[in-house]
Amino acid sequence: MKAKIATTKIATAIDAMRDDYLAAVKRLVAIPSVWQEDDSGTPFGQPIDDCLDATLALCREMGFLTFKDPAGYYGYAEIGSGEQMIGVLGHLDVVPTGERSAWQSDPFSPEVRDGRLYGRGAQDDKGPTLAALFAVKALLDSGVQLEKRVRFIFGTDEETLWRCIDRYLAKEEVPQCGFTPDSAFPLIHAEKMLIQAWLHGPGDPLIELACDGALNAVPELARYEGPLWEELAAKLDELGYDFTAEDAEVVVFGKAAHSASADTKGVNAIARLCLALRQLGETHPAVKLIAEQIGEDANAREIFGPVEDVSGRLTCNVAKLTITPEHSRIGLDIRVPVTFSKADYDTDIQAVAEQYGLRYEEFDVLPSLYMPADSPVITALMDAYQAVSGDMDSLPMTSGGATYARAIPNCVAYGAIFPGRDKVEHMPDEYLIIDDMMQAMKVYAEAIYRLQGVAL
Numbered sequence: 001m002k003a004k005i006a007t008t009k010i011a012t013a014i015d016a017m018r019d020d021y022l023a024a025v026k027r028l029v030a031i032p033s034v035w036q037e038d039d040s041g042t043p044f045g046q047p048i049d050d051c052l053d054a055t056l057a058l059c060r061e062m063g064f065l066t067f068k069d070p071a072g073y074y075g076y077a078e079i080g081s082g083e084q085m086i087g088v089l090g091h092l093d094v095v096p097t098g099e100r101s102a103w104q105s106d107p108f109s110p111e112v113r114d115g116r117l118y119g120r121g122a123q124d125d126k127g128p129t130l131a132a133l134f135a136v137k138a139l140l141d142s143g144v145q146l147e148k149r150v151r152f153i154f155g156t157d158e159e160t161l162w163r164c165i166d167r168y169l170a171k172e173e174v175p176q177c178g179f180t181p182d183s184a185f186p187l188i189h190a191e192k193m194l195i196q197a198w199l200h201g202p203g204d205p206l207i208e209l210a211c212d213g214a215l216n217a218v219p220e221l222a223r224y225e226g227p228l229w230e231e232l233a234a235k236l237d238e239l240g241y242d243f244t245a246e247d248a249e250v251v252v253f254g255k256a257a258h259s260a261s262a263d264t265k266g267v268n269a270i271a272r273l274c275l276a277l278r279q280l281g282e283t284h285p286a287v288k289l290i291a292e293q294i295g296e297d298a299n300a301r302e303i304f305g306p307v308e309d310v311s312g313r314l315t316c317n318v319a320k321l322t323i324t325p326e327h328s329r330i331g332l333d334i335r336v337p338v339t340f341s342k343a344d345y346d347t348d349i350q351a352v353a354e355q356y357g358l359r360y361e362e363f364d365v366l367p368s369l370y371m372p373a374d375s376p377v378i379t380a381l382m383d384a385y386q387a388v389s390g391d392m393d394s395l396p397m398t399s400g401g402a403t404y405a406r407a408i409p410n411c412v413a414y415g416a417i418f419p420g421r422d423k424v425e426h427m428p429d430e431y432l433i434i435d436d437m438m439q440a441m442k443v444y445a446e447a448i449y450r451l452q453g454v455a456l
Contacts, residue, residue, distance in 0.1 A: 013138040014441045021134050021441075022117065022434065024058055028126045029110040029119035033093050035160050042072045043163065044093065048156045051092045055154055058130075062137050064152070073167040075154045079136065080146030086451050087151050087175025087411065088136075089165070089404035090129025090182065091158030094121040095214040095426050098256060099221060102428035116431040124425030125158070127432040128181035128416035128440065135444035147452045151175060155404060158182075159216060161364055165407045175411075176456040177377045180404040183413035184423065185443065186385045189373055190311045190398040191406065191413070192260075193336040194366040195345060199358040201328040204284050207277075211270050211321040215333045215363075216402075217426040218266030218298075218317055220256035222273040225249045228280060235276045252276075258426045259333040260400030262317040263298035265423075270321050271296050285356040286328045290318055293352055300334075303352050304345070309337040311368075311398035314345075330358070335400035338368040369406045376454050377410045384447035385415075389439070394419050410456060414447065416440040 028051060036045035052075050056066040059077035068075040078085075097107040097120050105111045110119035117127070129152070136150050153175075157164040179187070196215050211222040224232060225248055233245035242253040254269030262268070271290060278291035293302050300316035307314035320331030336345050342365065353360040371378055373396045386392055403413040416437060417423055424430050 009142045010138055010445050011442055013142050014135065014438060014445065017134050017138060017441070018434075018438060021130060021437070022112070024130050024134075025117060025122065025127050025432070026110040027058070028054060028092070028130070029117075029121050030108055032108045033121065034096050035093055035157070044156050048093050052154060052156055055092060059133065059152065062133070063140070069167065069171070071167070072156070074156060074164045076151050076172070077133075077154075078149055078151040079140065080149040082146070082148045084456060085149040085151050085173065085175045086448065087153055087178030087408055088129075088132050089153045089155065089178060089180040089407065089411070090132070091125050091155040091404065093156050093159050094124065095159050095217055098213065098428060102220065104429055107430075112434070115434055117434060118429055118431045120430055122432040123417070123423070123430050125182045127437055129154075131416055131437045131440045132181045132444045135441040136448055138441065139445050139448060144449060150448060158404065159214060162366070165404060169407065175408050177410035177451060177454065178408060179381065179412055179414035179447070181414060181416045181440070181444070182403045183399060183401055183415070184397065184417040185389070185415045185419065185440075186391070186394045187378065187381050187396055187415075188399045188401070188403070188405070188413040189371045189378055189396040190338050191369040191402060192311050192338060192400045193340075193342065193368040194364070194402040195334045195336060195342070195362070196364040197332050197334070197349070198361040198363055199286070199289070199330040199332065199353050200361060201285050201356070201358040203324050203326040203328060205325045207282065207284055207323055208325070209321055209323045211273070213319060214426070215319045215331050216259045217319065218254065218257045218259060218262050219269045219319060220254050220428070222252045222254070222269040222321070223249065224252070224273060224277075231280055232276055235280055236272070239272070239276060241272045241276065256427045258401065258423065259317040259319065260315065260335055260402075261423070262315045263313065266298065266317070268296065268298065268318055270318050274321070284323060284328065285358055286321060286323060286330050289352065289356040289358065290321070290330065294318055304348050307337060307340060307344075309339040311338040312400060313337070314340075315400055336368070338370050338398070366402045366406055371410070371412055375410070377451070378412060380450040380454050381412065381414055381447050384450050385443050388443045388446050389418070391419065415443060
């Protein structure tokens with residue numbers, strides 16, 4: 001195991017990079033890299049491809065060798081020498097911004113206020129990924145010789161189906177260890193299984209709903225237009241829910257959050273709309289299932305019972321709801337604790353879907369991750385975090401989030417949010433704290449140095 005690197009020189013180099021780092025983050029956050037279907041010939045839309053190009057150009061400016069997948073699914077930047085390789089996995093795609101009115105400033109016009117840089121992707125995941133990149137640059141500028149190569153792998157489809165990382169793994173060299181700067185410090189050593197699914201059902205000529213956002217985000221609003229709008233407004237008022245009602249349109253408000261935190265940080269607008277509609281006598285099976293089986297219980301205990309282990313409780317986020325005259329569809333994001341199997345989940349949800357005349361369709365599955373807290377990689381990362389931060393109390397954590405750590409061996413989510421700070425990814429007014437990112441750079445520099453000495 002490597003001893004602690006002499007930090008004064010590294011810290012000085014990192015502090016000198018502050019303005020360059022902020023300029024780089026602004027450069028990427030200004031690109032609206034939300035997944036879209038367009039005629040650009042790119043896999044996930046022109047803005048995401050533009051962001052990948054801009055990131056690789058920045059890496060070349062910093063002295064890295066770069067490669068872009070000819071089809072545009074991923075890119076990487078590498079530096080150093082040696083047979084073994086450390087991977088740093090970040091993603092450049094971002095979730096939709098939601099209602100513009102919920103933001104104080106334009107989500108894609110990055111703005112610094114009170115020591116924070118605001119913009120979609122600032123925290124998830126452009127700011128932390130660039131912090132790790134600048135950390136490696138600081139090591140090299142300070143004369144540190146890397147005994148292993150360091151490769152930054154840039155994904156472009158993390159917020160949807162991970163087609164980017166699947167293609168990378170099929171075509172490229174796999175690192176022996178690494179981390180993804182896409183969560184919190186000190187680190188995440190267990191991640192729940194992720195299951196995203198659709199429940200398909202009949203249409204309805206009398207009720208039309210189009211509540212459509214990201215599957216991995218708690219919906220912050222849900223709109224209804226129709227003849228029951230006045231009765232619906234009265235019911236929402238009776239229930240104490242936030243809403244507006246005007247000209248036959250009712251907008252129900254919730255609170256956006258990452259699906260992994262649906263039970264602790266989110267308020268689901270779709271669930272509240274369905275609860276009110278059901279109390280008014282609405283009998284559409286999609287509305288009934290949401291209102292009767294889930295409601296505002298993001299642990300869905302009516303369906304699954306109490307499902308909990310060392311990684312936390314099962315969460316079930318009703319992320320989407322569409323009802324047209326022809327069909328209906330519910331979009332679910334479910335995070336299953338690490339000691340439970342997929343079969344434990346499948347039986348319950350399919351039985352409930354059939355009970356309401358809905359058809360279950362699996363959309364995406366990511367297996368759980370678990371690394372023992374005393375493994376060599378985790379020991380090195382924890383030592384680096386403690387050496388820089390002085391925090392000797394925080395322990396390795398578990399999470400409902402699904403990160404690229406599942407993609408390669410000996411990899412965990414590592415930062416960049418410090419203990420006690422808010423996680424604001426997927427939320428309006430997403431931001432990074434500038435001083436924290438400078439501190440994270442020092443942690444990452446120390447971590448990359450220590451990983452050089454881990455035998456794999």
